[in-house]
Structures are given as C-alpha cells and as structure tokens.
Amino acid sequence: MKKYYFDYAAGTPLDPRVEKAMKPYWSEKFGNPGALHWFGQEASAAVFRARDTIAKALGCNYREIIFTSSATESNNLALRGVIKNFKILRFQDCKIENDKKNNFAISNLQLAIKPKIIVSAIEHDSILETARDLERKGVEVIYLPVDKNGMVDLKKLKESLDERTILVSVMYANNEVGTIEPIFEIAKIISDFKKGKGESQKSKGKFDNLYPLPPTSYPLFHTDAVQAFNYLNCNVNDLGVDLMTLSAQKIYGPKGVGLLYVKGLGFRVKGLENQNKKNNLYPNPYTLYPLITGGSQQEYGLRGGTENVPAIAGFGKAVELVEQSRQKENKRLRKLQEYFLAKMKKIAPDAKLNGSPIGSNRISNNLNFYFLPDRGSGLGSAQDLMIKLDLAGFAVSPGAACTARTCRPSHVLKALGYSDERATGSLRFTFGRPTTKTEVDKLLKVIYNLLLK
Template sequence: MKRIYFDYAASTPVDPAVTAAMRPYFSKIFGNPSALHRFGQEASAAVFKARLGIAKSLGADYREIIFTGSATEANNLALRGAVKSFVYSQATAFRNQNIFAPAAKISSPSARWSRLSSGTKPSVSAGCSSKQSAFVQNFLQPKIIVSTIEHESILETCRDLEKDGIEVVYIPVSKDGIVDLKKIKTALDERTVLVSIMHANNEIGAIQPISAIAEVISNWKLVNRKKIPIFSCQLPVTSYPLFHTDAAQSFQYLDCRPENLGVDLMTLSAHKIYGPKGIGVLYARNWQMVNSDSGIKSQRTNYQLPITNYISPIITGSGQEFGLRSGTDNVPYIVGFAKAVELISNSRELENKRVGKLRDYFWRGFKKINSKIAVNGSMKERLPNNLNIYFPGNRAQELLIKLDLAGIAASLGAACSSRVSKTSYVLRAMGFSLDRASSSLRFSLGRQTAKRDIDYTIATLIKFLKIRR
C-alpha cells in the first residue's frame, strides 16, 4: 500500500544530514557542556558553534539565541517571562524609592496584580506623601494582546495567566485569517507588556502582517512615551510593549530575520524544519546586552535598551542559557537544529517555488472534483505548502480515516489537538460555521511531496466523496 504524507505542518522527517551531524554527540562527544574538563569543553564548543550558526541565519547576535525544550516552552518563556519581569520591575521600582511604610507592603508581586484584577489598589499608611500615593495609584496590572487563532501553547498560557489576574485581549481575525491592525492599535496602553501574533498559522497557513504590526507598536511607543506613569522612570519604558511572534511554521518558507520583522521575541521549532523533536529556540532581542546601572544604546536598534532584563526565567536551576533556561543543554539536538537551519537557509527559495507549484496543482485538482469544494483562508497571504479544504456534506473525521486506510496522511488541524477530535477553533474564530469547521481537512506539503502523490490523493478522494459529480 502507498504511504503518502500530507502533514508536514505537524512534523517533518529528520533530514539524513541532520542525523549524521547529531550522531557523534550521543556517544563520542558526550560530555556535559557546563563541565570544565576537555569532554565538557568539546560539547560546549559544539553548542557555541550551533548558536552562532542559528544567530547568523537570523542576522542576530549569538547571545540572543536561547535554547529550550520545545517551541511550546519557548512560547511560555516569552509570555510568562515577560509578565514576571514586568511585575518584578515594578516591585524593584517601589523598593528602590523606599516609599512604603511596612504596613503598605504586599507579600509578593503575584499578590500585587491579583489585587489589581479585583479592582483594588495596594494601600499605604496614613500620612503618605503625594509621591507615595502616585506610585500606588499607578501600579500597572500587566496586559497581553494576542490573536484568537494563536497556537494553543499561546492561548492556554494566556488563559492560565488570566487566573492570576493578568488581562488578556484577544484580537479577532478576518475570513482570511488576518488580524485586525486597528484593534491592536486600540488595545495598546501603558499596561501592555507584550503583543504576541504568530507569523503564519499552523492550520490555515495565513501569513500575518508582522512588520506592519511592529510599526503600529513602535509608533505607539513614540507617541505615548511621555504618558508613562511617574514611577516608570525605573522601568524599561522604551521596550514595552514587547512584540513576540511564533515563527515555528514560517521559518522554513519566509524571511524571519527579527530586524526585518521588527520583533523583540521569536519562537522557532526544529521538528518543523526537518530537525529533531524536543528542541526549540527563543530569540530574545538584546536582553543580555544590559548595563545594570544605566541604559545603553544598541548597535542595531535606535531605541534605548532596558535598564533591567525584560524577560525572567520560568525554569530555574544552574543558570544555563544565559540564566534564562536552566537545565543541561541537549547537545545532539542543538547541533541537529543548527544543521537543519543551515540546510533550509541554503534551499529556501527553490523549495518555496517547488512546493508552491505543487500546492496550486493540488488545489486545481480539488476544484476538478467538484466546484463546491472551497479553500479556507486566503490563497494569497498563505504559506506555499498549506491547503485547508472544505468538503461540504462530508465529515472531516470520516474523510481522515478513509484517507488513512488508503495510505494518505492528512490532518483535522493542529496536531496537538487532533487526537481529541476537537472542532477547529481557528476556523470558528474566522467566522465559519460549525458545519464548515467540521468538514475541513488540512493538507500540508513538504520535501518528499511529488506530483504523483497528489494525483493518487485526488483519485482516491473521487472514490468516496459525497459531493463528487
């Protein structure tokens, strides 16, 4: 039986060259990269080389590359780490000013924003000065802005943060799956810690206008810089709101250089680009290039850098990854990630054209089956390997099983959600009916996809689709 794979958006096979690059680090160069002896130094050198390679592909500094255990962890570090640092920065500002009497102290930063979420302000002792009152009244409750179609590692993290009193604003999308820039602009205020909008959606392949969003945020900073509350002179006011994008799906196909996108934080995943599972990256702009006494100027940006780090670790321990992600570095997987990045950087343009032509050929084949078949999302602002197809009158789960029995792998949507058979929240957020969301399948192409695979799939679908002519 044929075996045809149309689920490259869920995961990709490890490239043989990646496997070969990783192999020595399982048994030959196996030392702990934190160790001082030669075995450790060899492993550490491999990590450093990999970090340099990934940084070069992004036009970044090697110290801006933070290795994590997955893209999900990188997303968590971006969101939770930014909120944690924002709250701690405020606590530091209060402490450094020494404005509170003992009775005014609150047990923890968590308690501070929990009180704010219930509509109360920290209290101060009788006889407080006007400066003390201003500090208290201007204590900022953290706020995050995300779209309604983000990956679940973003949305579920936001829902968890909401339980702790963090405000989250969910920006709607159009029928094409594109975020509303005007609503992002309206949602921005002095409490906004971070805006997180994915570069390209994992279900429908919709490419978001990241550079335009970055411009909206940058313009807001310029206009509102003087409106920051009194105590914010102690905070990295020129960094907030931070801008994060999840580029796990887009990195293989699009220009993801942070300087071009205008982002502060960016998530990458190895297993989406023919690398190993279990390794991710968080790009964090200039976070470590900070003078603890005064702000410094970046050589690559025009705005002043923060006087405190703008993300804090969520996994603590021995302080690996510049103190942002503790845990022994996974040397083989880090090496594999870097090799995968090298390979896609060398083949991106040609592969984009090849896969794009196959995708369009696939779409024409669907239309030949029946004109009622429709694509979900825009065919223009879309990753070249993605098709999300609506089959009216057919249950997607039934189609998926029939295709699988014929040796064809497709997907209901996000791989992380498919096993529980949930209706696509992405399609529902785009305004499509429950019936349409329940009758749609994702086909994502990759390096091994050939024209004959598409022909076989179309011929197979013709046999059992209820809408065939």
Template sequence: MKRTYLDYAATTYIDPKVLKKMKPYLADKFGNPSSLHAAGREARFAIEQARIDVAKVLGCEGKEIIFTGSGTESCNLAVFGIANFYKDKGNHIIISKIEHPAVLEAAKKLENQGFEVSYLNVDANGLVDINELKEALKKDTILVSIIYANNEIGTIQPIAEISEIVKNFRQKSGAVSLFHTDACQAAGALDLDVKKLGVDLMTLNGSKIYGPKGVGCLYISKGVNLEPVIVGGGQESGLRGGTENAALIVGFAEALKMADKIKISESKRLAGLRDYLIKNILKITRSRLNGHPEKRLSNNINVSIKGVEGEALALMLDKYRICASTGSACSSRKLAPSHVLLAIGITPELAHSSLRLTLGRKTTKKEINYVLKVLPEVVEKLREISSIKI
C-alpha cells in the same frame, strides 16, 4: 502501497545530513557542556557554534538566542517570562485569536491569574485586524504575540507592519509593549531576519524544519528581560535550566541553516504543487479553501468539504496510506472544532468538515495526483453515508 505523507506541518522527518551532524553528540561526544574538562568543552563548543549559526540566519547576535526543549516551551517562556518580569509595569497582553495553543493556553493561564488579555479578531482569510490592534494597545500592554504563519490555515501575517505599530506605540506611550512572534511554521519558507521583522522575541523549533523534535530556540532582543520558567543550573544565561542537549541543538542549527538556504527555491516548488492541488480539490462540489488565497504558506492546503466529517475523511485517506489532518472536533483531545477555523468565521459544521494537507521536501507531483484520485472517491463514499446532503 507507498505511504503518502502530507502532514509536514505536523512534523517533518530529520534530514539525513542533519542526523549525521547529530550522531557524534548522541554517543562519543556526550560531555556535559557545563563541565570544565575536555569532554564538556567539546559539547560546549558545538552548542556555541550552533548558537552562532542560528544567529546568522536570524541576523542577530549569538547571545540573543537561547535554546529550549520545543517551540511550545519557547512560546511559554516568551509569554510567561515577559508577563512575570514586567508585571509591575502592566498587566495587559494582546494575542490573536488564531495563535497556536502554545501561546493561547499560556495567555489564558495568565488571564486566570489576573492578567488582562485582548484576543484580536482576524478577517475571513485569517489576517489580524490591524486597527483592532492599534485600539487594543494601551499603557498597560506589556506583550503582543502574533503568530507569523498559522499552522492550520497557513495565513501569513504582516509581521514587519505589526511590529512597526507596536514599536511606535511603545515610543509614544512609554509602555513596555514587547512583540513576540511564533515563527515555527514560517521557518524554511519566510524571511527570519529579526531586524527586518522588527520583533523583540521570536520562537523557532526543530521539528518543522527537518530537524529533531524536542528542541527549539527563543530569540530575545538585547535589553529585553525575562523571568525564567524552568530554573536550575543557570544554563542558557539563566533563562532555561537543564543540561543542554548538544545533539538536538546541533541538529536544530544545521536544519535551520539548510532550510533557510533552500527556502526560496523550495517554496517556489511547493507553491506550484500547492496551487495545483488546491485548484483540483476545489473541483469537488461544495468545497472551499480555508485561509488566505495568496498570503499563505507555500506548503499549506486547508479545505472544508461539506457533508463530510474531517476525522472520518482523514481515516478513510489513511486507509489509502495518505497522512492528512483535520480541524474537526473528533480528532482533537478537547472535542472542540478548531479555534482557528471558527475565528475566520466559518460555521462549526464546516470546521468539522476540514482537511489539512501540508506538503514537504519529498512531495512529488505524482503524490499530488494520487491524492486527487483518491480524495474525490472517498468524499463520494462518505457523502453517500452522510445525513447532510448537498
């Protein structure tokens, strides 16, 4: 039986064309990009070309891009970097309640160190409360960080509208109030033009866009300063110490270029499959869609199925070689149900009963039909065992 991989939001495979571009830098072109000699220059050239490629997709200058070791690292650098650089100008940070842990945990850590953090509520579909944002902004606000498209429920935030509010407040009040967005899930599906989005900082990574794991980037608008988190040899304009990994950076840039190029056609294809899958999953009694019905990523399906616990469901599906994920506590290291699902106001019981399926480039209608055959059977089996009768 073939594996049906429907966890593309967790990570993607590396596109063969991307891998091909990376290979020389894993073997022959191994030089340290900081070295003066030809071997070093060769790696440096590749990295700087990659930087330009990434900048083109984002509509910014190459020097506004720094490469990091992951999306998490970029988010950490944005949050800690801004907080530590501008702490004399203010100690207030605003984030949404549905941030990825990369931002959420960084903000919590700052809160423990004495920073003040406002956590914005979201509505039942996962959209940030704009009025609450307006009210939360104050003279002390140094950073606002809101995820572009949520990794669990796929809800897409109106980033341009939010950045406008933050910018207007900045101009009016003189507060630092910089705006960062985590766009890891948005890449390859949504517009990444930083000028149109109006963001000051933006995080991207390789592992969600058919590029390699272990690489990300942070867009830092000209004039914005950061205190580095990793110090060392002064690489990446002194903002990220450590020898740059040319293979990963080249792969990341290639993947981003490719993802951006096909995003419109691929999003359309996936949205068709997504809507077909959602429509049919919801035929299961007492099931509900989590996240926004329209403003959602083209590849994201998140449902709660009453009476069935998510980890058990995911493991049953795994037996049928379907790879899916869940927001149930049992699948997490913390044994707490998904903070995102709780933030949209569903009960803990239904958060434990959630199932996320995320589609990707290799997803076919045939695979979707296979899921639609297996899932109701598995749900029925677990409901037969379950003490929560519907």
C-alpha cells in the same frame, strides 16, 4: 501498502544530513557542555556553533538565542517570563523610588497596575492556553479578531494598546490555514505607540509613580514563527520583533528542541546584576524571568537543565539547510499547491478553501478545505474522509496535531467566522520536501474515488 505523508505542518522527517550532524554527540562526544574539561568543551563548542549558525540566519547575535525543549516551552517562556519579570521589576522600582523619598512602604496603589497582553485569536494553543492561565492570575488579555482570511485586525490592535500593555504576541504564519500575518506592520504600530508614549510621559499623568519603568520599554513584540521559517524571511531586524519562537521538528530537525530569540539578551544579562547592585532605577526590561531554575550558567541563567547537545547540533544543521534551499523549495511547493487546488476544484467542486487565497498572504505548503457532508458519497464528515484516506495510506489532518484528538471545532476556523459544521468538517493538507507531483496525483485520485462512492 505504501504510505504517503501530507501533514508536514504537524511535523517533518529528520533530514539524513541533520542526523549525521547529531550522531557524534549521542556516543563518542558525550560530554556535558557545562564541564570545564576537554569533553565538556567539545560539547560546548557544538552548542556554540549551532547557536551562531541560527543567529546568523535570524540576523541577530548568538547571545540572543535561548535553547528550550520545544516551541511550546519557548512560547510559555515568552509570555510567562515577560509578565513575571515585569512584576519583579515593578516591585523593585517602586521600592527604589520610595527609598529615595525616605518612604519605605510600597503602597498597594503602586503595585496595583494590572498588566495587559494582546494575542491574536488564531494563535497556537501554547499561546492561547498560557494567556488564559495568566488571565486567571490577574493579567488582562485582549484577543485580537481576524478577518475571513485570518488576517489580524490592525485597527483593533491600535485601539487596544495602552500604558499597561506589556506584550503583544501574533504568530507569523498560521499552522491551520497558512495565513501570513503582517508582522512588520504590527511592529511599526507598536513602535509608533512607544514613541508616542515616550512623548506623553514628559507631562505628569495618572501613571506617574505607578509605572516607573522607562515609558518606551513596553510593550514587547513576540511572534511564533514555527510555521514560517521554512518559507519566509525571519530576519528579526527586518521584522522588528523583540522575541521569536522557532522549532527544530518543523524544519526537518529533531524533536525535543526549540528556541526563543530575545532582543538584546546577551548584552544585558550580565549587566543586569551590576545595575541592580547600583540600585539603578531602570533594570533591563528585556530580561526574562526563568521558568526552569537550577542552572545558573545554562542559557544565560534563563533555562536550567543540561543542554540537549545532539538536538541543538541538529537544530543548527537544519537551519543551515533551510537557508540554502528556502527560495527554490518555496517555488516548487507553490507550484504543487496551485496544482492541487486546481485539480481539487475539478474533482470536488463543492470543497471550499479555508483561509487566504493562494498568493503572498499564504505559505506555500498549506491547503485547508471544507468538505460538505453527505454528498451521496457516504461520507458523514471530514473525519470520515480523513479516516478513509488513512486506511488508504494517506496521512492528512483536521488541524493542529496538538488538538486533533479532541474532535472539537477548530478555534482558528471559528475565529475566521465559520460555523461549527465547517470548523469540524475541514481537512488540512500540507506538503514538504519529499512531496512530489506523483504523490499529489495519487492523493487526488483517492479523494476522487472516495467522493464518488
């Protein structure tokens, strides 16, 4: 039986051109990129080329890219690394300030500021679970609500920003319902807040001597762009972000490699050591504190471990291919998306589309439907439909692959205001490069037959 894949939001097949770019580094070009001899430098050059290719696609400098093992690791590094670094810098700055006053004891009051982060309620679990863990460790976390389409509440964001806010993290495109968040507008809100904070800091306030970092350093803005890169402009300058997460396996690259863009990173990492030696009052706030230590020269000392050269080379090639085909592929997928929705309305008129209507606020490969149970079809739930589709050779998903086995209501659909029944009774259909109209028609026919039985 032939199999058909409609779960491209969970993972994509490895493009043969990407595999070709990776192949030499599995065998003959096997050197450790940290080694100084010819074999090592050959591998190091491959890492550099990939880093440079990706940096050009993002509109940044190659020194602002950190390679990781996954988007989950990148998201952890963004949240945990920023918070940990803030705490260390605050301790250093309080000590320096007190030393200048010949007061060598750092008071509990000076260290008592409770840092705050803001995340949207529909983030991937790698953000939400990390935020909850930080919350247990004393960080205040604000979960931004969303409307019925999945758009974050910008008014709530404005109200939540204050002097203690260290980081804001809002995903670019949602993995379950495909909603595109207004990243540029969020960046503008944060930028305006920073400017206002800088002006207010000129007069003394309750945070004097408690918050000695430059007033315009925080909050930083992070976006998880894993689902967005295939379809949307991810130029970091256009978006106004400080940190961005990407994954190779979502763009027809290999599994086991992700990245984190960090604004200004490469220009400041070396200078940070010199600044600290001079007891500079304002060490670099953009530098993350590493989660994995032990490789001082690897990824600017912020991610220890020998670089995964084949995967990184494949990542670079995958990004290059997306850049070449994004606009054309986006148009093709949008037509398939519109076609699928129109047909679904006819064969399953009771099915409800979750999230934003098709258009500028939804990525072009995503459709998520709620199927009413017990329509005389014998299907007790969307899970039943998913299983029957799988048995018929069609792979679809109830939501994020990372939580698909839990059978718990989708936190994304719950955040959109839907009931538990709807949050557990929905299926996600996502298209990709190999998806054709013929395959879509076959899927629609099987759904129609299953609903009639």
